């Protein structure tokens with residue numbers, strides 16, 4: 034009986050929900066796949082022959098796949114997969130180079146925010162709904178901004194954007210002050226000559242994005258200069274307080290630059306006509 038039990042425990046697999054965070058080639062055919070599991074936190078899985086055609090688990094192991102997996106979780110070292118059940122693939126994201134860039138950035142940020150093996154259902158759900166909203170065709174920039182503002186807390190950053198740091202006034206417009214680590218109302222702008230002097234709409238929306246979920250976005254549409262100001266403020270929070278610079282974020286910034294230069298060329302052509 035004891036022997037049977039021993040064998041059973043050796044071959045017992047765990048079942049867990051997961052989202053594929055990253056896929057890295059290992060040797061010729063194998064892969065190291067990082068999965069954010071709901072029950073065991075983020076874990077590295079060794080997947081043999083992943084790059085061979087017709088790998089049995091390929092559909093459940095595409096970038097950003099969300100699935101129920103069956104496998105072996107090791108407390109230290111690499112984990113292994115045996116099978117999968119339901120799978121949700123984000124085909125729209127996978128086929129779009131821009132959405133891919135956003136999704137990679139979300140995954141990298143989630144990866145950087147918590148330790149491997151740290152269970153965090155709230156963060157798991159945030160990542161999942163962000164992908165679902167991209168798949169549903171919502172504005173990726175707004176989804177990104179909500180994701181980023183929600184993510185700040187996992188880096189221990191809580192920008193106070195709701196009321197003036199000097200008098201508690203809740204009436205906008207506000208400007209952000211590093212000295213007060215919060216916002217100032219117009220009456221107290223003079224308290225910090227080095228305040229950001231940012232577009233007040235940026236603070237207005239960042240304050241909202243801090244407390245809503247990507248599921249609450251259906252029809253927000255923002256002008257491009259408002260978006261630009263929001264981006265500047267969020268970049269400022271990450272540079273100043275989080276202090277990480279991800280390659281995937283730099284790539285998104287690059288995309289914006291290309292887009293802008295394309296628009297300038299387009300405008301010039303229109304002027305010439």
Ligand SMILES: [Zn+2]
Pocket residue numbers: 197198199200201202217218219220221
């Ligand atoms: Zn004030």
